[in-house]
Amino acid sequence: MKTLGYAAHSADSELVPYHFERRELRPNDVAIEILYCGVCHSDLHTVNGDWGPQAYPLIPGHEIVGKVLSVGPEVTKYKVGDQVAVGCMVDSCQECDQCEKGEEQFCRHGMTPTYGAPDRVTGAITQGGYSKHIVVREEFVLSIPENMDISRTAPILCAxxxxxxxxxxxxxxxxxxxxxxxxxxxxxxxxxxxxxxxxxxxxxxxxxxxxxxxxxxxxxxxxxxxxxxxxxxxxxxxxxxxxxxxxxxxxxxxxxxxxxxxxxxxxxxxxxxxxxxxxxxxxxxxxxxxSLIGGIAETQEVLEFCAEHDIYPECEMIRIDQINDAFERLSTGDLAHRFVIDMSSLSAE
CATH class of the missing domain: 3.40.50.720 (NAD(P)-binding Rossmann-like Domain)
Incomplete structure (x- = not known):
């Protein structure tokens, strides 16, 4: 699937438009059109290489909200049009003791982060949510409760x-x-x-x-x-x-x-x-x-808890072309809110 995102090409470069391809659907994959993506401080750290060398070009973003575009033949939980979310990880071995008890973030073989890590099947570097589309295995896709305001939901997936x-x-x-x-x-x-x-x-x-x-x-x-x-x-x-x-x-x-x-x-x-x-x-x-994020079941639980109690992050909506300014503010300011990118702003690129 050909798509578009905003990528960093080095540790000291700004994010710029980047055309790339998402993988073709595997039997248990869900293809998602990204509607909103939160901006996390770890996006900034990763892009800057603060946590070690990165494989560039790199598209950050692991607070993802969107709708299902298509599903693989083995997918049972989701259908086209469903409102869904993806958080900080997109894969794990699914077989170790930690995965079996719903702590995929502590997978004995290493979970696969949403961006900047080798895909478990192909070895290709995962790319994140500052993009129009993403393809994720069904087990790592989350359901958004019907009554939630999806424009303010994204940061729940990490923060x-x-x-x-x-x-x-x-x-x-x-x-x-x-x-x-x-x-x-x-x-x-x-x-x-x-x-x-x-x-x-x-x-x-x-x-x-x-x-x-x-x-x-x-x-x-x-x-x-x-x-x-x-x-x-x-x-x-x-x-x-x-x-x-x-x-x-x-x-x-x-x-x-x-x-x-x-x-x-x-x-x-x-x-x-x-x-x-x-x-x-x-x-x-x-x-x-x-403590490191949480497992998939617990992430689903926090979405439902927030829906039940009407809890949302404090959000400042931005366009994708404002991301570098947002990074600058994030690096210098102590902000009591999260930036959220309205990904519809990417269609004009």
């Missing part, structure tokens, strides 16, 4: 599941005290989801500049990490802290905030952290953990 999964894993519910470090693309979804689960939620940020936004989302307020007295007074205040900071930072500032047996879960930074003192961990049997 939503990335924060929903640890909230579920650590059994957040009524009475839980949850802290969220940062009110950016991930953080604002963590707040909305935790509030809907019944938790008492506090945003932890360098300043209180976004306190009004945090309260509008249901948080009780902001704990300013630069306020030494307030931070000391907040010791033992949280059962769970979701750490969405996307850069190297010092956890010693935050671990004393955890209750005994509390956990701080890293979902933002991928890479090195500053040297850490063990004393706050030892003195409170506290834990530092990490």
């Amino acid at each position: 939503g599941i990335t924060t929903f999964s640890p909230l579920r894993t650590w059994n957040v519910g009524p009475g839980s005290r949850v802290g969220v470090i940062g009110l950016g693309g991930l953080g604002h979804m963590a707040v909305k989801l935790a509030v809907a689960m019944g938790a008492e939620v506090t945003v932890i940020s360098r300043s209180k500049n976004k306190e009004a936004q945090a309260k509008e989302m249901g948080a009780k307020g902001i704990l300013a990490s630069t306020d030494t007295d307030a931070m000391q007074a907040a010791a033992f205040s949280f059962d769970l802290i979701i750490d969405t900071a996307p850069v190297k930072h010092n956890l010693d500032l935050y671990t004393p905030l955890l209750e005994v047996d509390g956990s701080l879960v890293i979902v933002g930074q991928v890479g090195p952290m500053e040297e850490q003192m063990t004393i706050p961990l030892v003195m409170g049997r506290r834990r530092v953990a990490g």
Whole structure:
């Protein structure tokens, strides 16, 4: 299938229009016309080569919403015209213990990311959602609940599941005290989801500049990490802290905030952290953990949870030709929302 996307041709180049071909349908494939695609901070990191060398040209995008154009003969879950979504992965072995229990992101043989990785069958590099079409095996296509606003759904496929999964894993519910470090693309979804689960939620940020936004989302307020007295007074205040900071930072500032047996879960930074003192961990049997997106079943669950509770990311709609400006803003600004590309804007190219 001939199609069009926006690709980076090197780590220091802008994204530009790129004509390429999607694979012909395999028996279990679904061909999708992409209607909206979210812009994730990891798109920027990957394109820039921050996480290692990339195979260019590279089309990013793993928060994909669209409609089914055609299906392979073995597809049973989807039909032409269905509203569907694709998240951060498009394949896994489907046979290991992790895949069998619905944790495909931890596939023992390595899951296949939506872009920038070899296809399990052909070895061709996968290309993402900043494009008009995508072809994905049925098992990695998600159903969008009928009542959802698809123009605001895309970021749930990454920002939503990335924060929903640890909230579920650590059994957040009524009475839980949850802290969220940062009110950016991930953080604002963590707040909305935790509030809907019944938790008492506090945003932890360098300043209180976004306190009004945090309260509008249901948080009780902001704990300013630069306020030494307030931070000391907040010791033992949280059962769970979701750490969405996307850069190297010092956890010693935050671990004393955890209750005994509390956990701080890293979902933002991928890479090195500053040297850490063990004393706050030892003195409170506290834990530092990490979490990677979520499995397909759990991603379907977060879509349905958001539909049920009318939860949407804060979205700024852009045209595809505004993507480089969006990347620039993403790299320099602390944005409490997600960019979403209206892919109908690509048809004029």
